[in-house]
Amino acid sequence: MTRIDPTAALTGSMRDFRELQGTDLMARVGSFYEWQELRRSRSLWPYSRSTQAAPLPICTALDDSGLKFTGLNFGTQDYLGLSSDPEIKEVAKAVIDEYGVHSAGSSALAGNTKYSLRLEDTISDFLGVSHTILYPTGWAAGYGVIKGLVRPADHIVMDGLSHACLQEGAYSATPNVHLHGHLNLNSARRHLKRIRDKDATHGILVVTESLFSMDSDTPDLRALQSLCDEYDATLLVDVAHDLGAMGPGGRGFIAAQDMLGKVDIVMGSFSKTFGSNGGFVACNSAAVKQYLKFYGCTATFSNALSPVQAATITKAFEIVKSDKGNQLRSVLMQRIEQMRSALTQAGLQYMGNPSPIVPVRVGDEALARLVSRRLPALEIIANLVEYPAVAKGDARLRLQMMPTHSVENVKTLAARLRTAIDHAQIEHVRYRAAAAGVADPATAVAKAAQAV
Numbered sequence: 161m162t163r164i165d166p167t168a169a170l171t172g173s174m175r176d177f178r179e180l181q182g183t184d185l186m187a188r189v190g191s192f193y194e195w196q197e198l199r200r201s202r203s204l205w206p207y208s209r210s211t212q213a214a215p216l217p218i219c220t221a222l223d224d225s226g227l228k229f230t231g232l233n234f235g236t237q238d239y240l241g242l243s244s245d246p247e248i249k250e251v252a253k254a255v256i257d258e259y260g261v262h263s264a265g266s267s268a269l270a271g272n273t274k275y276s277l278r279l280e281d282t283i284s285d286f287l288g289v290s291h292t293i294l295y296p297t298g299w300a301a302g303y304g305v306i307k308g309l310v311r312p313a314d315h316i317v318m319d320g321l322s323h324a325c326l327q328e329g330a331y332s333a334t335p336n337v338h339l340h341g342h343l344n345l346n347s348a349r350r351h352l353k354r355i356r357d358k359d360a361t362h363g364i365l366v367v368t369e370s371l372f373s374m375d376s377d378t379p380d381l382r383a384l385q386s387l388c389d390e391y392d393a394t395l396l397v398d399v400a401h402d403l404g405a406m407g408p409g410g411r412g413f414i415a416a417q418d419m420l421g422k423v424d425i426v427m428g429s430f431s432k433t434f435g436s437n438g439g440f441v442a443c444n445s446a447a448v449k450q451y452l453k454f455y456g457c458t459a460t461f462s463n464a465l466s467p468v469q470a471a472t473i474t475k476a477f478e479i480v481k482s483d484k485g486n487q488l489r490s491v492l493m494q495r496i497e498q499m500r501s502a503l504t505q506a507g508l509q510y511m512g513n514p515s516p517i518v519p520v521r522v523g524d525e526a527l528a529r530l531v532s533r534r535l536p537a538l539e540i541i542a543n544l545v546e547y548p549a550v551a552k553g554d555a556r557l558r559l560q561m562m563p564t565h566s567v568e569n570v571k572t573l574a575a576r577l578r579t580a581i582d583h584a585q586i587e588h589v590r591y592r593a594a595a596a597g598v599a600d601p602a603t604a605v606a607k608a609a610q611a612v
C-alpha cells in the first residue's frame with residue numbers, strides 16, 4: 161500500500177481515487193481504503209452510519225468505527241414521518257400475513273401483484289396521467305427510463321446538478337450528453353438550438369429535478385416543457401424529493417407550477433416521503449410504459465417490488481392525499497420556516513428555497529469535516545455532504561426536516577450547529593497556520609476566535 165500523507169484526512173477528496181492505475185482490479189482500490197481508514201482513525205469519516213431504532217427525531221446511531229451515540233436526528237429523509245406511521249405498519253402486517261414477503265418475479269413476468277397494480281393506478285391518478293411503471297428503487301427508475309429510451313445517436317441535455325442515477329443513465333445511453341448551467345434556461349436553450357441546428361433526425365431528452373436535493377431549488381418546469389416542445393425534445397422530471405411532501409395536495413412543484421399531467425415524463429422515488437424503497441415512471445403513453453417494461457433493463461431484469469412494499473406505499477399515497485397529509489405538510493412547513501429563521505438568528509446561512517432540505521454551506525472540505533466531527537458529542541445527527549454528491553470545495557451540512565421535529569429540537573439544532581462551527585473554525589485556522597508554517601499560530605487562532 162502507498163503511504164498516505166496524514167493531512168489528507170482533511171485535504172483529500174473522494175475525487176482523488178476515481179481514476180485508478182494498475183492491472184490488479186482488487187488491489188488498486190487499496191489506496192482509497194487507506195485514506196478512508198486515516199479519516200476514520202481521526203473521527204473524520206461520518207458515513208455508513210446505522211440507526212439502532214426507527215429514524216425518529218431522537219435516534220441512536222452507530223458509526224462504522226463502532227461509536228454509538230444518541231442525538232437529534234436531522235439526517236433522515238422520512239419527510240412526513242410515514243416510515244413509523246401506525247396505519248402503514250398495520251397494512252404491512254396484514255399484507256405479510258396474506259401474501260408473504262416477496263413477489264418472486266420481475267414485473268415483465270409474474271412479479272406483479274394485486275397491490276403493485278393498485279399502486280400503479282394510484283400514482284397515475286395522483287399525477288393526472290394515464291400510465292405508471294414501477295421500479296425496484298428510485299435509482300433504478302432514473303437510470304432505467306433514460307437507458308430504456310435513449311440510443312447512442314440521440315442527445316441528452318441535463319441540469320449539471322442532476323442526481324447520480326440520471327447522470328449514470330445518461331452517460332451509459334449516449335456519448336452526446338450536454339450539461340446545462342444549474343436552473344439556467346438560457347443555457348438549456350443554447351444547447352437545444354445548437355443540437356437541432358445540426359441534427360433534425362435524432363431524439364433529445366431534457367432532464368431535470370423538481371427539487372434539487374443538495375441545493376433545495378427548483379427549475380421553471382413550464383418554461384422547460386415549452387422549450388422541449390419548441391425543439392422537438394422530451395422532458396423528464398425527477399420528483400424524488402418534493403412529491404408527497406410539498407405542493408398542493410402533496411403533488412409537488414409540478415402541481416405548484418400547474419403542470420400536473422403536462423410534463424412528458426415524471427420519475428420518482430418512494431424512499432423519501434413514502435416510507436419504502438422503490439421508484440416509478442409516469443406518463444401519458446401506454447406504448448412508453450410497455451416499451452420500458454421490456455427494454456428498460458432495471459425493470460425488466462430485476463425483481464418487482466414486494467407486495468408489502470406496494471401495499472404500504474399505496475397507503476402512504478392515501479395518507480398524503482388526506483387531511484392528515486395536509487396537516488403533516490403544514491407542520492413540516494412550519495418547522496422548515498422555523499429552522500431557517502433559527503439558523504439566521506444563529507448567524508448561519510442556509511441555501512435554497514423552503515423545503516424539507518435545509519443545506520448549510522460550509523465550502524471547504526477540511527472545515528466541513530471538522531464541523532461534522534463535533535456533531536456526535538453535541539448529540540446531533542446531520543449528514544456531511546461532499547464530493548461526489550456536490551462539487552469539490554462546496555461541502556455542506558444537509559439538514560432534513562420532519563413534521564415530528566419539535567420547535568425545541570429546531571432551536572437546539574441551530575444553537576449546537578453554531579457552537580460546532582465556531583469551534584471548528586478555530587481548529588481549522590490552527591490547522592492551516594501549522595500547515596503553512598506560521599510562526600505564531602496562537603495569534604492566528606486568537607484573531608479567528610474574535611471573528612466568530
Ligand SMILES: Cc1ncc(COP(=O)(O)O)c(C=O)c1O
Nearest residue numbers: 297298299323373400429431438
Ligand atoms: C433526486 C433523486 N433521484 C433519485 C434518487 C434515488 O432514489 P432511491 O433512494 O429510491 O433509489 C434519489 C435518492 O437519493 C434522489 O435524491
